[in-house]
Each structure stands twice: as structure tokens, then as C-alpha cells.
Amino acid sequence: MCDDMGFSDLGSYGGEIKTPNIDVLATQGIRFSQFKNTGRCCPSRAALLTGRNQFAAEMGWMTAVDEHREAYRGQLSATIPTIAEILKDNNYYTYLSGKWHLTLDDSYKLGAVKPNGSWPFERGFNESYAGLPGGGSYYKVNGLVKNETVIKDFPANYYYTDAITENAVGFIKKHNTEKPMFLYLAHYAPHRPLEAPKDRIDKCRERYQVGYDVLRAQRYENLKKKGLISTLEGLPIHEREYHNKRPSWVSLPKKKKEEWITEMATYAAMIEIMDDGIGEVIKATKEKGIYENTVFLFLSDNGATKEGGDISQLTADLSNTPYRDYKISTYMGGTSSPLIIHYPEKFAKYKGEIRTDLTHITDILPTCLDIAGIEYPTSFHQKKIPQFEGKSLITVLEKNKLEKRDLFFQHEQSCAIISDNWKLVRGNISEPWELINLTKDSFEQYNVAANFPKKVLELEKKWNIWAKENNVLPIEKRAWSARIKHYNGLNTDKSKIN
Template sequence: MNLPLTFFTIWCVVLSATTHAADKPNILYILADDLGFSDLSCFGGEIETPVLNSLAKGGVRLTQFYNTGRCCPSRAALLTGQYPHRVGLGHMTTNDLGRPGYRGVVSPEAQTIGQVLGPAGYRSFISGKWHLGTPDPTKNGFEEFYGTLVSAKRFFDADHLIRLPEDRVARQYPEGDFYATDAVTDHALDFLKLARETPDQPWFLYLAYHAPHFPLHAPKKDIAKYAERYHGGWDQLRDERLERMKNMGIVTADTKLTPRSTWQNYGETKTGTNPTWDDLSEDRRLDLSRRMAIFAAMVDRMDAQLGRVIDDLKAAGEFENTLIVFTSDNGACFEWDPFGFDIKSSNENILHTRDMLDEMGAPGTFHSVGSGWANASNTPWRMYKHFVHEGGIASPGIVHWPDGLKVKNGAIVHDPSHIIDLLPTAIAVSGAEYNGTLSLPGVDLIEQLNNGGTERTLFFEHQGHRAVREGNWKLVAFDNKPWELYDFSVDRTELNDLSTTYPEKVEIMETAWDKWGEENNVTPLPDDLGVGYLKPNTTAE
């Protein structure tokens, strides 16, 4: 037996395996909550987001990155790579309608990114918001969890966020020092430290911030930074943002600003159109300006906290070979009228005046931003979260990976992509094998960016609102309303309905949507989603 040759062969095999593991990128997926399309300054907004701007400058901005229009469905789509109805989360986690697409909990048939990457040697962690209906994310492929299992409720209450598995202990904070965005970042950094105990294994971190979801909560010093910024109102802000977006190349130079969007209140007993800012009373304008200032402060704070994570990656020498993707779960939230709500999600509104303004956003308060500002956050699109017009389903997308992206730094890409692409992307860059029983409808985002992609068809449904995106065409409809058809090569703002001009196109795309709906547990659409903010559908046959 030739021992030196045998040992040399073994050494080469070990070295090859070690090198292969080292070459696998770490993966960081960052999800904001209720962030509008134009809120980031690198997408035309006035909110200061230097960290995300830097990632955009060193990576790629995606101007047609789609979500599902709502929080639970988008999170299910991101983590499982499936359209949400296919895995039981066609609506929310609050109720089970007894139908496969609307069970209110992610299907055990689905595999999460953590479950797929595990066999490829990855360690997976979650810090932030889960919202997939199961009681313990560490039973869904993740080693460690810190955050909330449900929707964001409180940002100053440490008891709202939990640590799992059950034997783990969350960080403790001195009285008055807790803020959820900071705590989510603290625990994310703890998880990265834990991951580095096994340097031969790459990691996946899902960093799912609650911000800027209501309630509007932010530290006072952050609110003060924006206290005077929004006195000009939402009409002025929409104009300013659109001009910057055109100059950046986020939208085309001929993009028209949509009319102010409509709204419907909690329970759908009233509808209306967002009012002209100048028609509001001075007291109302001051109240609303403070709401938007708090919203901006939440985004600003999130960006600063993300900076701590980026600094940590750089210090560990991991930044260049970490695939980072940033997006939001849906467009900005209109709930439930132009003035926003207070106390709880409802039609209750308090007009804050004088000294009351200074207390807004503090512990114990509960406000939303309202539909007027949400419309501005989604500039220049129509509508908001809940809907599948562009304001509901188009989010800012940023991809950064110096070791893997071939496109020019700072590039702006206008090809459509979708949150369902993030699991196929993780599979492709990690070399993992997908052995799930459900085929994956998404594509490898890195391959698409580096080498171009083929024309694809994307589908949407939420609360009866439905859409198909096929090349430059989009077919879209409100619940119980006729289809509208738009040519996105000239009209992504959905202003010129061509459904009567091209009825044959409508028929073809509607047929495709019907087939998708049947195959993905979407249809028949429920008559009653069992939530107080929606009326049951009494017009269905």
C-alpha cells in the first residue's frame, strides 16, 4: 500500500471540501414591514437611509420587485418559494377558513429556506417577525429565533418579543432602554456571533424588521429630526419624490403622477378619495405631519440599525461574500382613512393638538399614518397594501453581493422579479438540493441579474383583488370589479385602461389567472374572510 499517496489523496479531498464550504456565500435577507416604494432615499424619498443607499450603490436596485400585497402571504412566499395560497396562507394567520389556500398557518408540506439549506451545511437564524402561524420557527428549519410570532403591536415593550427555543433567554434591557428595532438587531448580531463558532459552515440570517409597521413608535430624538419636514403635505411630497425618481432613473422621464388614491374604512362602510392637503384645517395638518415624522423616524432608525449588521460583516471579513437582499412585504399601509387611526386598528381617530403632538409616538400611544401619507409613500403608483395595483405589490428591491454579482455597481434593473424568487436564489448560490414535493414557481435572481432572464408571468390575489403580470402587460381588478388592462411599456402607473381595446388579450390573461388560481388553492374565492374590516361578499353566486 502506498501510504504517502493515500494520505495525499485524503488531504486533497478534505481541502476540496473545506474550500467548497468556504466559497459558499452567507445569505442575509432583510424584510421591512409596510415600507412604501419611494420611502428610501435611493428610491426617491427624503428619509435618510445612508446604509441602504450604500448597498444600492455597491449592488443593484430592482424597480419591479413584487410582493403579494400583504404581510403573512409575502412572508410565506419568501420563506417557502411558493405562492402563498399554495401553502395555506392566502390571507392572514388570524383564522382558518377550512380550505387549503386559507388555513391561516403555513402548510407542513412546504419547506422553508432554513429546511432546504440545512443539508447543504448552512446554519439558519431568524430575528424579527415570523407571522406564518406556527408557534415555533425553530421547528421550521431555524436554529434560533428572536422576535414576534404575530404582527407588530408595540415597539417599546420587551414582552412583545420572545426567544426560542424555549430554553433560550433573551437579552435584558434597562427600564426605558428597549426599542424593538434595536433589540431585533442586537439578537441578529448575537446569532452571527454564534454562527462564527463554526467557521466551516455558512449561515443564513432572515432579518425581518417590524418597522415601519404601525403603531407609529420611535425614539423622540429620531422624531425630532423630521418634526418640520412634512408640513408641506402629501401633495407636495408626491411631486418632489417623483421628480427625484425620474432624475435617478427609478421611473421613466414621462411617468405621470397618479391621482390621489381612494380608501375604504374599517368595515367598508365608507369610501372616499384622499383630500387635497391645503383643504385640511391647520390642526389636522399638524397632527398628520407628526404622524409622518414618526414613520420617517422608524425608517431612519431601521437603516441605522442595519448599519450595525453591515459593520459587523465587514469586521468579520464576510461582507464581500454575503448575498444581501433587501425588500418590503407590501406597499405602505392606508388603514383606514386619510387621518389614520388611534388606540387600535379601527375607525377611531384622535385629533392631536398643542402639547398632545409631542406625546405622539411615545410608549403607550398607538397611531397609524393613514391613507394620504401611504399614497405618498407609494409614489407614483395607485393604491396601497391590501391591493394588487402597483402601490400594493411593488416594493424597493436591493441586491448586494460583490463576489457573485457581475452587473455594474449601482445598476438599476427594470426586469420583473418576485419575492418567490428568494428561495430558488438561495438554492442556486448555496448548491443546496431542493427535495420538496411542491415545485418552485420562482427563478434564481442572481442568474437573472447576471445573464438576463426570459419573459415570465406572475400572478397575484389578495382579498379578491387579483392580477396577472405578463411581459409588459398587466391585467388587474379590484374585488368584484371588472378587469383592467395596462401596457407597462408606456403606463406602469395604471392610468389608461385598455381592456375594451384589447378584449382578446384580457381573455387570454384571465384564462391564465383562472388556471393558476385553480392549481394554487386560490379559487373559488372565499365569500367571507372572517375579519371585521371587510364585508362578506354578498354578490357571489
């Protein structure tokens, strides 16, 4: 899994960024065009690892604070098993290399860094090289641990993406093949800050001289040719996100153009370095003799982010082509991601196929268990537990059809439901609902709520029932700092996590 990468960044998903290794997995595997995530980092990771929605996993917001509300505890629920715990109990040896971001920030900010029940080695991973926090420098990583040991010293040539690759490859090389293995490779790239070696950035500069308008149009055409988006809709501009003043490339001042070229070249370089590393991982599985029997899944935790200002918003627009809005939002730009599944031994007959079924990040756990032939447990820590919510995608592959279902979304004040090709969505709870007919408008350009008031009420009722059942309500209106300050004020004892 990568971090904050847009829907159309990969070469195999229409982008100009050079990702030959991921593209091989895509063209020799299966691509999904309607795969959805939760719209943000921690919630997506919780849903991925548990097969449950993020609120059931107690990760309804971020790891910044424990709100002492059932769905908002700031770290992964101790009452639901992770995929690593399930596989470990079934004779798998489990590894993590990369971003964790599922433990309360206070566990590594209050002086001595110490495990608190929600570090990777405590949640089913035999071995881990893990960054506990959500972001930071690629050259000196805060909260980096190897199993239980905190890493504080970094060599002069350290670069986090390379280190994640090196540890993942090392795990594969030393693995005892008497046991099957599970590797969760969770890259920070291309999460901000945008940092990459200068020579790699310089290699990417030339292709961005033409500007974002030309490149968005090229990506849009590539997506259509590949069968990844509707061919009936024109390329949307999404002026709304700019308060109807989105600047064209030709109107942008020269200094701003140079800023954007540098930002986009850096962003592309980060993804290309990640792709190099994935190539090394693929090579390691071949040298180990396990490539044909290895299932590779590739996805992003959410869409590209506009964090960073006006130039960053233009970068995210290109990355999320053709979708509306960005990370944190429940519009498609926030919740749409590539999903690639590659399994030479069993899925060769599906090589190159593109599936358009509506799929979700909670589907990853049941898919993996299905492939491994492992039943989901009925209890965890001697207590009965409900089943996962996701659906095995093996059904999509073998029967070419996935059972219809409603998908629900909420993050901060953005809410949505997708039901039978209709989507009810709003960016803020102070705004009225928008109703989108996804059959005709998959890019979310036209609000038809006024034409279908009964459909709005029907979907709003479904969303409200789901929100109540999953302890989503009340929706917190405070901004980041005020939210943390408020809940820290209610929980003054930071010596332990309850």
C-alpha cells in the same frame, strides 16, 4: 425584510427619509425597479421562505384562523421546505431575528404559549428571536419568543427595532465561521402602530412642513433621475382611492396638517432607526471578516398601508409614489417594493446597476440557493415535492435577461395577472376587470378593457386556470371579523391544529 414600507421611501429609491446604510447597499449593489410581492404580510413571508406562491404554502390569507381549506390553513405548510430547512440540511447555521407571522394565532392566544409545529425553530432555524404575531407595540411585544422560550419581561428602555438589531448582531458575533451562516432579519418597522422615541421623531419634523404634494413631486422627479420609473408618464394623483376628493395640502385644515406631519415624522423615524440597525449588522460582518463574502438582500413585504384613517392614507400615498393603491391591494401600490442585492465578492461588476426585469418575491429562494451552489430537494419528509416557482435572479445578472412568465396575484377580493406587459386587475370581485397597458401606463391610470375585449378574456382565462389549480377559489367575501367568526364556528376544537 421590512414591513409595510412604500416603494419610494428609501433615499436610494427617491425618498427624503435618511437611509444611508441601506443606500450604500443599493448604490454599491444592484437595484430592481419591477420587483413584486404578494401585497400582504403572511403571504409574502410564505412565498419568500418557500419559493412557492402563498396558496401552495397554505398561507392564502392570514394567521388569524384555520379555514380548513387547502390554501388557507393559517400557517406555513408542513409539506414544503423553507429556505432555512434546505440550508440547514446543507451545513449552514441558520438564524432569525424579527417578525415570523407564519404560525396560527391560536398557538399563542389560548392560554399557555407552546410550539405547534410552525415556530421558527421547528422550521429550520437553529436560533431565533422572533415575534410570532403580525403586529403590536414596539415597547412590549406580545408573542415574542427566543427559540422555545416565551419572553415576558421588557426593560424600561426596550424598543423592538433595536432589540431585533441587537440579536442579529449578537448572532453574527458569536457565529462559528467553520460553517456558513444564513440570517433572516425581519423587521416590524414601519408597521403600525407608529411608535418611535420622541427625539428621533423631532429630528424628522422639519422636512415634512412642506406637505405631501411637494414631497410626492420631489420623489417622482428623484425616481425618474435614478432610472427607477418611466420618464414618459406624469405624476399621477390617483383620485379614485379618495372617491374623487383627494385633498390638496393647501386645502387641509391646520390641525390635520399637524397630524400628518407628526405621523410622517414618526414613520420616517422608524425607518431611520431600522437603517441604523442595518448599519450595525453591516459593521458586524466587517468585524467578523465575512463582509466581502456576504450576500445582502433588502426588500419590503408589501406596500405602505392606509390603515389608520384619512391621514394615514395621505401618508401611504407619499410612500407608494408613484403607484396606485396600498397594502392588501393587487394594484402596484400594494405589490411593489424595492429589491436590493449586494455581494461584494461576486457582484462588484454590477455595482450601481438598475434592473428593470419583472421579478417576484418567490425568486428570492432560488437566487439564494443558486449563489450557495445548493440544489433544491426532490423530497421533504420522505415525500416527493414539486420544484419552486420562482426564478434565480442570477440569470438576470449574468445574461441580462429573465425568461418571460406570467405573474398572478390575489388577496382577499383583489385579483390580478401580469402577462407580457399587460395587466388585468380588479380591486374587488364585484367590480369589472380593468386592463392596463403597462408599456404606456405603468402607474395604472387608464383602463383600456373596452378597447381590447379579447385580451381581457385571454387573461381572465389564464387567471381562472391558475386560481383553480392553486385552490384560490372560492374567494372569501366576508370581512375580517366575520371571516374569523365563521371559520372558528366550523372548527370549535381549539385544543390542536390538524
